[in-house]
Amino acid sequence: MKKITVYGELNLENNQINDVTFELISKAKKLAVEAKKLKQDINYQIEAVFIASYLVDDEIKKTYKSGADRVVLIKDSVFDIFYSTIYANAFLEYYKNNPADVILFPATLKGRSVAPRVTAQLDTGLVADCTEAEFIIKNEEILFAPTRPTFGSELMATILSKKAPFCATIRPNIFKKEFIYSDNGEFVEYIPASYYEERIKLVRSILDKNENTVDFSNANVVLCGGYGLYGDKSDEYFIKLKKLSKITDSKFGATRKVVDFNLVDSKYQIGQTGSNVEAKLYIAFGVSGAIQHIQGMKNSKTIVAINTDENAEIFKYSDYKIVADAKKVIDDLLNYFNIK
Amino acid sequence: MNIIVCIKQVPDVDDIKWTKENNLDRNNMLSKINPYDEYALNAAIKIKNKFKDTNIVAVSMGPKQAQDVLSYALAKGADRAILLSDKAFVGSDTLATSKILSGAIKKYCSDFNLILMGQMAIDGDTQQVPLSIAQLLKIPEVINVSEIHNADKNMAIVSQKADSSINIFEIKTPCLLALKYEVEQNYIPKIDDYIRAQNIPIEVYNLQDIGLNKDEVGVIGSPTMVYRAYRPEIVKDTKEIKEDYAKRILDFLLKVDKK
Numbered sequence: 001m002k003k004i005t006v007y008g009e010l011n012l013e014n015n016q017i018n019d020v021t022f023e024l025i026s027k028a029k030k031l032a033v034e035a036k037k038l039k040q041d042i043n044y045q046i047e048a049v050f051i052a053s054y055l056v057d058d059e060i061k062k063t064y065k066s067g068a069d070r071v072v073l074i075k076d077s078v079f080d081i082f083y084s085t086i087y088a089n090a091f092l093e094y095y096k097n098n099p100a101d102v103i104l105f106p107a108t109l110k111g112r113s114v115a116p117r118v119t120a121q122l123d124t125g126l127v128a129d130c131t132e133a134e135f136i137i138k139n140e141e142i143l144f145a146p147t148r149p150t151f152g153s154e155l156m157a158t159i160l161s162k163k164a165p166f167c168a169t170i171r172p173n174i175f176k177k178e179f180i181y182s183d184n185g186e187f188v189e190y191i192p193a194s195y196y197e198e199r200i201k202l203v204r205s206i207l208d209k210n211e212n213t214v215d216f217s218n219a220n221v222v223l224c225g226g227y228g229l230y231g232d233k234s235d236e237y238f239i240k241l242k243k244l245s246k247i248t249d250s251k252f253g254a255t256r257k258v259v260d261f262n263l264v265d266s267k268y269q270i271g272q273t274g275s276n277v278e279a280k281l282y283i284a285f286g287v288s289g290a291i292q293h294i295q296g297m298k299n300s301k302t303i304v305a306i307n308t309d310e311n312a313e314i315f316k317y318s319d320y321k322i323v324a325d326a327k328k329v330i331d332d333l334l335n336y337f338n339i340k
Numbered sequence: 341m342n343i344i345v346c347i348k349q350v351p352d353v354d355d356i357k358w359t360k361e362n363n364l365d366r367n368n369m370l371s372k373i374n375p376y377d378e379y380a381l382n383a384a385i386k387i388k389n390k391f392k393d394t395n396i397v398a399v400s401m402g403p404k405q406a407q408d409v410l411s412y413a414l415a416k417g418a419d420r421a422i423l424l425s426d427k428a429f430v431g432s433d434t435l436a437t438s439k440i441l442s443g444a445i446k447k448y449c450s451d452f453n454l455i456l457m458g459q460m461a462i463d464g465d466t467q468q469v470p471l472s473i474a475q476l477l478k479i480p481e482v483i484n485v486s487e488i489h490n491a492d493k494n495m496a497i498v499s500q501k502a503d504s505s506i507n508i509f510e511i512k513t514p515c516l517l518a519l520k521y522e523v524e525q526n527y528i529p530k531i532d533d534y535i536r537a538q539n540i541p542i543e544v545y546n547l548q549d550i551g552l553n554k555d556e557v558g559v560i561g562s563p564t565m566v567y568r569a570y571r572p573e574i575v576k577d578t579k580e581i582k583e584d585y586a587k588r589i590l591d592f593l594l595k596v597d598k599k
Binding site for chain 1: 568585
């Protein structure tokens with residue numbers, strides 16, 4: 001029997017399993033079904049591996065329900081604090097006697113830290129930040145074929161590995177978690193040799209009060225200002241757009257260029273090096289549409305763009321196109337609210 | 341103290357051009373230092389300003405043209421520059437690249453206290469090289485570094501920006517820090533800096549120098565390979581609004597389901 005291992009992740013404050021873990025398990029289960037269609041005699045077992053001090057029964061049940069056949073808990077109280085070195089060592093120790101054909105890691109801060117350590121040690125490949133995954137048949141062999149966006153999503157690349165295990169990190173919020181399978185399976189507890197990390201110490205973890213960041217994650221509406229708003233009185237229209245976003249209960253954002261010119265604080269930046277936005281409504285005022293910006297907003301549901309250049313890149317990604325001076329449009333909008 | 345800064349020369353993404361085969365048309369594009377690596381370089385220079393006996397070694401893997409970013413690093417304040425260049429390196433994936441970089445570090449600057457580098461490169465964005473290097477060199481790391489509070493020969497105190505928290509770490513040297521945020525003011529070198537930098541030769545090493553085998557690097561040594569690449573079609577059915585702009589936008593704003 002072949003095996004897909006999902007590297008599971010917990011919230012260390014309450015040892016609840018993160019959504020992305022369930023998303024990966026459900027995807028792995030679907031991949032197993034897909035594989036069987038490609039080659040009848042192929043059976044993939046789905047294994048979820050957690051590194052933690054404990055795991056409550058309800059969480060284990062949910063793991064089975066999301067598609068896992070086997071749940072492994074690599075158990076030690078030392079895992080209450082995350083260090084990539086000890087997590088990777090513990091995983092590798094377990095893995096040595098329990099190898100897999102495919103390993104999926106969540107593309108989270110922790111997953112990104114452990115995965116390259118594991119694959120570098122196993123001397124195998126790792127495909128980063130995948131948004132799609134499938135099995136393909138090549139030379140009668142079944143191969144894991146994940147796809148990732150690159151160059152600010154300009155290009156999609158499907159990447160194969162020459163040797164097993166085939167490993168990938170998968171982005172959160174891409175695949176659906178589905179609790180539709182049986183709620184029992186095989187549970188294994190594995191006690192590793194203890195690894196204490198003496199070279200690095202987490203001194204403090206402070207809740208980020210977000211004074212220096214803007215939380216775009218649940219934004220319904222985003223009003224984004226681009227360099228086209230730059231005028232004679234420098235940041236005048238960025239201030240106006242901020243006002244407009246306040247009145248309309250929207251979030252104000254800006255492009256990298258605007259931030260680079262110190263017109264707007266960097267916490268407002270949307271795009272590859274700033275925040276990612278998946279708004280219900282995204283309105284771009286004077287944004288040209290550099291690919292790094294596009295990557296950070298293109299998954300918004302409705303995109304409206306206003307730009308004087310009728311060939312601006314941003315229009316290719318927009319649902320609604322307005323060829324006009326965005327400054328004038330902002331003034332008109334503020335007039336509706338009787339604000340100058 | 342000794343600081344290594346790993347630098348990648350990247351295409352200027354404001355100027356991306358593609359060949360018919362969906363490869364980057366590198367010949368017709370401008371190149372620059374990967375901005376995240378510049379954050380790392382700036383952080384190294386700040387440490388050097390505090391501890392005068394600091395030595396900064398800039399290391400880059402790439403074609404001969406990557407000398408440009410190394411000259412830039414020297415002008416900014418690096419003391420030594422190493423270019424890892426060999427035809428055999430072409431096509432290296434993250435693992436092969438990490439083997440080349442860590443192999444060269446072991447051979448030419450193994451007495452480092454800190455390795456600083458950008459968390460990712462804007463032309464690849466895998467974020468895998470820092471961790472792979474840390475694993476191959478058997479050193480601890482902090483990624484997503486948002487602030488370096490202090491760094492000396494023995495220890496660094498750094499902040500890491502996580503999803504909803506700021507984590508503060510004490511990390512003993514030798515260690516690796518990967519920067520994702522601009523932690524220091526950028527310094528743009530002046531003509532005098534370039535003149536001074538001209539006197540520092542860029543050391544160039546190839547596969548044989550580093551002591552790696554051909555089958556560990558490049559296309560042959562890379563466990564991953566691109567099976568197919570395609571540019572996603574944009575399938576937006578864009579409608580043009582030709583009048584009453586403000587009113588139409590207001591309609592959009594009012595109609596959004598805000599739950």
